[in-house]
Amino acid sequence: MGFIGGPGETQIEVDRRLISERITKLSRELDKVRKTRESHREGRRKTPFPIIAFVGYTNAGKSTLFNRITQATVFAQDLLFATLDPTMRGVDLPNGKRVIFSDTVGFISDLPTHLVAAFRATLEEVLAADVIVHVRDISHPETEQQKRDVIQVLEELGISDTQRESMIEVHNKIDLLSEEERREIVNIAKRRKDAIALSATTGEGCEELLELIGKQLAAEWRQRALVLAADESAVVAWLHRHADVQSLNYDKDGNAHLKISIAPEEEARLEKMRTSATASAS
Template identity: 55%
Template sequence: MEARPNGGSGDGVVRGERCTVLTPVMRGPVAPGREPEARLAEAEGLARAIDLDVVHAETVRVAEPKPATLIGSGAVERLHGLIEEQDIKLAIVDWPLSPVQQRNLERAWSCKVIDRTGLILEIFGARARTREGQLQVELAALSYQRSRLVRSWTHLERQRGGFGFIGGPGESQLEIDRRLIGERIARLKKELAEVKRTRGLHREARKRVPYPVVALVGYTNAGKSTLFNRLTNATVMAKDLLFATLDPTMRVVKLPSGRDIILSDTVGFISDLPTDLVAAFRATLEEVSAADIILHVRDVAHPETTLQQQEVIKVLKELGLETRLDGDMIEVLNKIDLLEPGDRETVLEQAERQAHAVALSALTGEGTDRLLADIDQRLASQRQIGHFKVPHGEGAALAWLYSHGEVLTRRDDEAFAYLDVRLDPADVGRYQRLYPVAPA
């Protein structure tokens, strides 16, 4: 088994560690519309996303949150017996814990304890692949850790993935040095600024190509990466795991018209994601802001598909994309292969009625041709028709128009070619700057 570094006594976190997942259920409408069992199942999925062995999971009723332990003393005592009996090494509490609550539960249960934020950061650390993703994760982790001062952070200079929240209680190493963390955060922000500048240059380079950008967004595990692989014949990790993708992956896709686009796969959203984590990944989601079309991939076979849809829309609005949600977004109703015949027909009829929806199965490929055609049509509607008069000697100008636009008509005389071409508005101006010939 492979060990990952941690911030504790030096013992690596081993894949397959025995853990319990506990979802507190507060009195009153804490999570409107979400069933406790669905929240628990999602928390179990998060734990399995980093290869933890979930040997026990339950919802824990909380009549009144306790400042010292969050849950009541009776439940704390009962769970201590269960944790000891089943040799559980890690308890995941699917709720934000204060540093005091986390420390007290570790002492009461004699095992490691992490909350929802810590678990998500562990997943981010394990899944981030690009340099930017790794920097973003470490920055979020340090900010989170600085507020706690419960763990040592001696792995700062030797980090390879994972952030040490799954460390061990009773650590003998020195307490976190605030100055060290502050200096590291400052260095990370400088590195991130440089990485973002580089990404900005890459985006400018793509504008000069230019290919339209189509970004996939959606709730985690909705099937974005599977759809990405289907459309691009790529092999991006597409396991049945929450947060399987944490860095945007881009590939060129050819549409039915022959036009090329850049398809971008992005990190999945999830309910109750702390706002500081969303902020830490804002740069990763910049590809969505810059996209010409947004594909909102939904798992229509999931019992909480509507709530997941609302969560994604809420995050997109937080990212300032509210004005893009109508005209520039296609709703992809995915996983129709998992639906019962009656439900399947309902979803297919829903997609037919809506102008901006496509029902498909990314796994089987059914409906993906329709999606590509819809993207093609949507991009074409954003273009304008220009009239061009090109001297026959200007072969480069003719080639540029054919490669960047859709030539609708062409008429030639002895000296000129007269073309009607559908182009992006920005390309009309670019053509005129590159080839300042007389207009038609």
């Protein structure tokens, strides 16, 4: 009994074989995830919406938060990749801005060395994120160590300065804390501009997270004034979808005078659109 190996195989040899089989299987699975993601990434780059990536230690509550936030307000039926990749979903923020949320694979310390590379590869799409949301299990006894591990992985991955500056920290699972601890954690987060205490399970604090994400996106945005000719109404419509239109007035000639706030990449698109329109008109 308990002896399931071939003739002459000791229990330790059997264990070793089973573990190595398990590792091979895991490697293969990670490889598959990476390949699928690579093929989707191409399509994703073309999405006109900013990407918000949830990262964090395993079990921190990323998927729970992802589901809570995206279930209430999902609009993604029309986006092809939403059906291809369940870890990406679209949401309208409270300020009306449309974004894509991305759930990622959780980080685990003491990963076997040869799995680390595969794991990192699955995380690479975080580099394409406009805002990184670091989800932490604030009720976990090792939450500080976990945070350090995650930050180290992100640094090694090579996140940009802008990503580092706009990173949001979610202190999740506050429902598991005592009343006193809870008050303290909530207050600490309130004093920081870049942190939110919440519970993905009860939903408490989730709305504030969406507001904060909206603010972080807007922080990189540029304010500008713009005059568009009467025949550029398509551009005005486009701006309503891709920028924050703060004011819009028409003069007697039908020119539109706008004050907008716009993300750098959208501004580049806007310039391109207007140049090509002028070129084809002349």
